[in-house]
Amino acid sequence: MMEHSLNHCLISRDHYTNPWSDIGCQAALKFAGQYLQRAVNDASDSEARDQMMYAATLAGIAFGNSGVHVPHGMAYSVAGLVRDYRAAGYPQDEPMVPYGMSVIVNAPSMFRFTASACPQRHSHGAHCLGAEVKGATDEDAAEILAGQLIKMMKATGIPNGIGGVGYGETDVEALTKGAWAQQRLLSNSPRTIVQFRTTCAICIAAG
Numbered sequence: 001m002m003e004h005s006l007n008h009c010l011i012s013r014d015h016y017t018n019p020w021s022d023i024g025c026q027a028a029l030k031f032a033g034q035y036l037q038r039a040v041n042d043a044s045d046s047e048a049r050d051q052m053m054y055a056a057t058l059a060g061i062a063f064g065n066s067g068v069h070v071p072h073g074m075a076y077s078v079a080g081l082v083r084d085y086r087a088a089g090y091p092q093d094e095p096m097v098p099y100g101m102s103v104i105v106n107a108p109s110m111f112r113f114t115a116s117a118c119p120q121r122h123s124h125g126a127h128c129l130g131a132e133v134k135g136a137t138d139e140d141a142a143e144i145l146a147g148q149l150i151k152m153m154k155a156t157g158i159p160n161g162i163g164g165v166g167y168g169e170t171d172v173e174a175l176t177k178g179a180w181a182q183q184r185l186l187s188n189s190p191r192t193i194v195q196f197r198t199t200c201a202i203c204i205a206a207g
């Protein structure tokens with residue numbers, strides 16, 4: 001849930017946005033940068049968890065007015081084609097990639113892809129999450145945001161890309177097909193998604 005709300009704010013900050021959504025997204029990203037790690041790693045940290053619940057609410061209001069895009073489309077196949085992945089802390093009787101995890105594992109790769117469409121918004125998103133952006137150029141935006149996300153994912157025990165939830169090269173075709181069906185989300189991307197690109201992003205996430 002927490003990684004998911006973080007992704008919602010980033011994605012809503014990305015492109016099809018508006019000043020109203022920006023307010024909620026920026027506030028939510030700042031809360032996530034400050035409290036996500038504490039909230040995930042210590043269930044008794046009620047201050048951090050309260051703040052993340054508030055961040056999730058802000059993010060929900062924000063993305064409800066602007067939409068989300070590609071990582072959500074890709075999440076359909078990441079969650080839907082699961083074979084044997086079981087996440088710690090979840091019921092173990094059936095394999096499952098929790099929804100928020102299925103969205104965030106694609107996010108660093110996808111933001112590397114979308115950054116060139118609106119680099120300053122990507123940099124600002126990273127800045128809100130706590131990344132150092134002083135002196136950064138537009139060309140740095142992709143790595144700054146991807147790097148900040150990967151740092152936060154590592155700090156909260158999120159698997160390393162879709163390879164970390166059990167997928168490999170032989171799954172790319174099926175994963176792509178599943179994502180490609182979600183045109184409602186792909187068409188919201190700040191860069192045009194063609195099937196080749198979707199495949200590439202999945203490959204990069206797996207690597």
Ligand SMILES: [Zn+2]
Pocket residue numbers: 004008068072103
């Ligand atoms: Zn979502």
